[in-house]
Amino acid sequence: MQIQIFCDKITERFEYIAKFLFEQVLKIETKITNSRKDFLTSKLPRINYSKHRIADVPQVSPHGMLFESDIRPISVSITKKNELDFFFESDSFMDFDFFAASFYLISRYEEYLSYTPDNHGRFGAEESFLFKNNLLHRPIINEWMKCFKTRFCTFYPEVIFPEVKFSFLPTFDIDNAFAYRGRGFFRGILGFGRDIVTGRLSSVVQRVKTIILNKKDKFDTYDYIIKSHKNLTSPIFFFLIASRSKYDTSIQADKKILRELIKKLSVENNIGIHPSYSSNGDTEILCNEIKKLSNVLETKITQSRQHFLQLKIPETYEKLIKYGITNDYTMGYASQVGFRAGTCTSFPFFNLRKNKPTNLLIYPFAVMDATLKVYLNLSPNEACKKIEELIVSIKNVDGIFCSLWHNETFPNDENNAKWRKVHDFMLEKIKNWLTPDNIHVTKFIVLSYFL
Numbered sequence: 001m002q003i004q005i006f007c008d009k010i011t012e013r014f015e016y017i018a019k020f021l022f023e024q025v026l027k028i029e030t031k032i033t034n035s036r037k038d039f040l041t042s043k044l045p046r047i048n049y050s051k052h053r054i055a056d057v058p059q060v061s062p063h064g065m066l067f068e069s070d071i072r073p074i075s076v077s078i079t080k081k082n083e084l085d086f087f088f089e090s091d092s093f094m095d096f097d098f099f100a101a102s103f104y105l106i107s108r109y110e111e112y113l114s115y116t117p118d119n120h121g122r123f124g125a126e127e128s129f130l131f132k133n134n135l136l137h138r139p140i141i142n143e144w145m146k147c148f149k150t151r152f153c154t155f156y157p158e159v160i161f162p163e164v165k166f167s168f169l170p171t172f173d174i175d176n177a178f179a180y181r182g183r184g185f186f187r188g189i190l191g192f193g194r195d196i197v198t199g200r201l202s203s204v205v206q207r208v209k210t211i212i213l214n215k216k217d218k219f220d221t222y223d224y225i226i227k228s229h230k231n232l233t234s235p236i237f238f239f240l241i242a243s244r245s246k247y248d249t250s251i252q253a254d255k256k257i258l259r260e261l262i263k264k265l266s267v268e269n270n271i272g273i274h275p276s277y278s279s280n281g282d283t284e285i286l287c288n289e290i291k292k293l294s295n296v297l298e299t300k301i302t303q304s305r306q307h308f309l310q311l312k313i314p315e316t317y318e319k320l321i322k323y324g325i326t327n328d329y330t331m332g333y334a335s336q337v338g339f340r341a342g343t344c345t346s347f348p349f350f351n352l353r354k355n356k357p358t359n360l361l362i363y364p365f366a367v368m369d370a371t372l373k374v375y376l377n378l379s380p381n382e383a384c385k386k387i388e389e390l391i392v393s394i395k396n397v398d399g400i401f402c403s404l405w406h407n408e409t410f411p412n413d414e415n416n417a418k419w420r421k422v423h424d425f426m427l428e429k430i431k432n433w434l435t436p437d438n439i440h441v442t443k444f445i446v447l448s449y450f451l
């Protein structure tokens, strides 16, 4: 099945967003033409993306931004009509130009304009149009396309859209692979001294138990993580391989214990780089970190998530592309859960500054453990509720639920046991929605992009 779209002027922006909405979100092929004659004689179900009416054909009157090539402040305001929240109202069977509105969100248009950065220099959730309009927690683009299917079928009842299934993409950031092991003699002594001076007796005991009595390190929670994903999708682990600095506290890549851990996890899971805080100011650092991980695994590194979610668009993505990264998982906010790009579907990055699409695939995540625990300061029960709401909103549109956790969240002590339970709760909820058949689909979605 194909959909024929007419557009007076086919631009990079229009072609990109049409392909995303139909081929990525709805999994249906499109044919785009600027020939009125071909369009009028086409036997396919049709959409008219122009200002001129064509009898009996669903029309979307263009907002205009997809025909532009510059970046400028654009006024956006939400309208609510027939149960739908949208912007870029137009003469359309959908009541708005959903092509332009979706492009505005997934291109991250507003992040190219001037904004007040947060204390780490980032574009913060609270700056965003979706947060300000209380829509950040909804995969709004996917909701629009669900509505599109219903309205389009009133014109073409014979159209059957392919079934799209809910899927799950678990990911883990490894900022500190171990709490005490692999730190080296001097850093160990320093840490010991610091614990004593600051009166952290439980830490002193933990350190002694781990180093001297050879007990399990408190951040060594990998057995738990792997076991909890058995019969589910294998997670992706992103490793921080950095020289020590204020915000980069990882174990050095030359430590045997870290290399062994990475190799062990890579047998059944996917491994990516977690570019350090320092790498943002120096591309040579980024290049070296990727090289170090690549040397450990003896393979090319193609997946990445920025440490501290340090993402400056388009600069960060341009650098990652330069060093061979093809999949990035940074699209989300630290301080709020939800959908930074308005979608729970992966999409190729469109570089607005060059006005061109790229081959870098962006996987948006919906929730991070630190957002729930630290930024929103939720209790474990409140966190479970928030996670459930997100899973339901994604299931409602059969999208991809991507989660972000840290190995440091699961030490087996009293306080953190509660957060293991939150994680277990999340997996239980997901299992309710996954059948053996769509677990396979989930694996396929992840792996197909690794080729």
Ligand SMILES: [Zn+2]
Residues within 6 Å of the ligand: 173, 174, 175, 240, 274, 306, 307, 308
């Ligand atoms: Zn990190």
